[in-house]
Amino acid sequence: MNKKNHSLITRRQLVQTAAASALYLAIPSIAGCEVLSKNESFGAEEGKALELMNCNIIDVKNGVISRGRTITIRRGLIESISGKIPSVSEGALVLDMKNSYLIPGLIDAHCHSTFSSEASLSLFGVLTTAKQIKQNYVQQLTSGITTIRDMGAMPGLLHHNLELIEKKELAGPRVVYCNSITNIYGSHPDVNLNDVSIFAGLAMAFSGNPNLWFKDTAELKEKMKANIKGGASFIKLTMDNKSLLCGKSAIPVYTDEQLKVIFEFAQENNMAIAGHIHSKFGFDRALHYGINSMEHTIADADLTDKEVSVMAKKNIAIVPTMTVAQMMASEEAYSELPKEFRTDFIKNEMAVRRRYLQSSLNDFVDPSIHKRNVEALRNFKKYGCENMYKNGKYMAKPDIYFNILLRGPKNILKMKDAGVVIGCGTDSGVPLVYHGSLLREMEMLNRIGFSNKEVLQCATINNAAILKMSDKIGTIEKGKYADIVVLKENPLEKIEACRRPQMVIKEGNVYSFNQ
Ligand SMILES: [Zn+2]
Incomplete structure (x- = not known):
């Protein structure tokens, strides 16, 4: 290919590429969430509690499980962890975790x-x-990673x-x-x-x-x-x-x-x-x-x-x-x-x-x-x-x-x-x-x-x-962000249990995958 030809192609490519690059930033709606969209996440109404009942919470610090707990979440934070049975009467959104295993939201540090x-x-x-x-x-989010x-x-x-x-x-x-x-x-x-x-x-x-x-x-x-x-x-x-x-x-x-x-x-x-x-x-x-x-x-x-x-x-x-x-x-x-x-x-x-x-x-x-x-x-x-x-x-x-x-x-x-x-x-x-x-x-x-x-x-x-x-x-504790991954099996016994979360909660927003 001679030089002249080469530069001609390059110039044409340049114009196409400039247009494509502009598009690159302008297409969030096409390139957005195919797997998840905002309609697929849900949470409690503003100011109301999200209550997760029958939780087996994994304490990652000590490697122990506290079973049958209820986690109360409000405004994206964990408000309390208790043994109480939640009541829907106060407008709370109650989800039954059916004794699934809950680990803190995972973090990809690099x-x-x-x-x-x-x-x-x-x-x-x-x-x-x-x-x-x-x-x-x-x-990242669907894999249980709530912070990167x-x-x-x-x-x-x-x-x-x-x-x-x-x-x-x-x-x-x-x-x-x-x-x-x-x-x-x-x-x-x-x-x-x-x-x-x-x-x-x-x-x-x-x-x-x-x-x-x-x-x-x-x-x-x-x-x-x-x-x-x-x-x-x-x-x-x-x-x-x-x-x-x-x-x-x-x-x-x-x-x-x-x-x-x-x-x-x-x-x-x-x-x-x-x-x-x-x-x-x-x-x-x-x-x-x-x-x-x-x-x-x-x-x-x-x-x-x-x-x-x-x-x-x-x-x-x-x-x-x-x-x-x-x-x-x-x-x-x-x-x-x-x-x-x-x-x-x-x-x-x-x-x-x-x-x-x-x-x-x-x-x-x-x-x-x-x-x-x-x-x-x-x-x-x-x-x-x-x-x-x-x-x-x-x-x-x-x-x-x-x-x-x-x-x-x-x-x-x-x-x-x-x-x-x-x-x-x-x-x-x-x-x-x-x-x-x-x-x-x-x-x-x-x-x-x-x-x-x-x-x-x-x-x-x-x-x-x-x-x-x-x-x-980093942990499921009172006062921290409600970042929680819900697993079918116990990852302390089997680390592969983390592979397919059933549900991921980030700051009180629930992404459910029905698996
Ligand atoms: Zn790197």
Whole structure:
């Protein structure tokens, strides 16, 4: 194709894409709740009580069940928990829980709600992408997740969606967010969305850049202020010195001066700091500066008892996101799995991963997105890992993630024994990791060696502590938000019981699924 022709096509595409991008923000009604709409949730009349009777309430702190209780909810809060028999005469809405098991609303402590979990974005898929992003919130809620921590979003799009949730035009969880990621230009995620697709670049013009991309201290300060003005309650850093993308190695890191500025800003504004960390380099820096939470798990070190005890002493939590490692550990990259990765644990995780890739997952993602994501795995054989970046294919290096699977469980168990707060998050929004899949992470923690009670704690009280919301969420207690998941079976006996909630209640609003 000659140059002239090429630019002609590009210009035409540009016009189409601009129109599509404008549409992207303007189609909430088409892309809204297909699974749930506001008509499908209900609650008590304003000021009246919602009474849940015959509840088996799971106390996640102690791992015990209090049976046959009545929960009274008013104005979105738990007013009382008692043994009384509710009376309808005062205008209360009474629901019989028929001795189902009630757990606190789950929390996904690491996800990206404005990302569509696609390996590549295309102009032709713009409507699917827009629809999927709306659906992300619905999936979270229907999976029992009543609060999410968004770890880096397109701020404009996020706020648009939050408004829809607020107005009850979109069913979704409560969202705690950082707006864009406070990353130095060129650091993780070291891909400029403008380069990924012309569509992404234009969409960002309307919906904001998920990367802060600062180049110097002055710009850093200014952009951090803009993030906080936009409602950010914490700061997300990316701490690694190496790229996780196939075909790329070193990436820029924060200077000590920049980190000093960031930590001072956080302190002045009472903000927590969360850091994306896959490397010992990032771990050591985070340990030194005393970050609030480490995100993900490191690939290149077995941590010592001393390092882990410093973590506990400095009150540094971790959100391991082990299922991302499971998904990004692409066995498709090898003709045979290298010997060092052939452990029983990894072999089993690969079997779980294979079943997941082959399943239809229609409740969790648009089928065309899942299909394209699975097809993208062929790029490993087609290009070879080293050649991917220069060919415009942005996929994660499998060996990093196999090493996380190799070392992660041991490091995490060590942290647990040392008393480090361990949260639970998915990183959903990245390719192949779909919103609402917290249960996959919970089951994986279970396979690593966490008891059912500990898994429930990670996804509720521990996450609430990481979000600095322990007074409002994480347990079913008087005075807290009425965020409740109703399960048929007892998750203390069987963690899979969390898979299909019968009912999800968020701030007193009931979403019933009749299963
Ligand atoms: Zn993430």
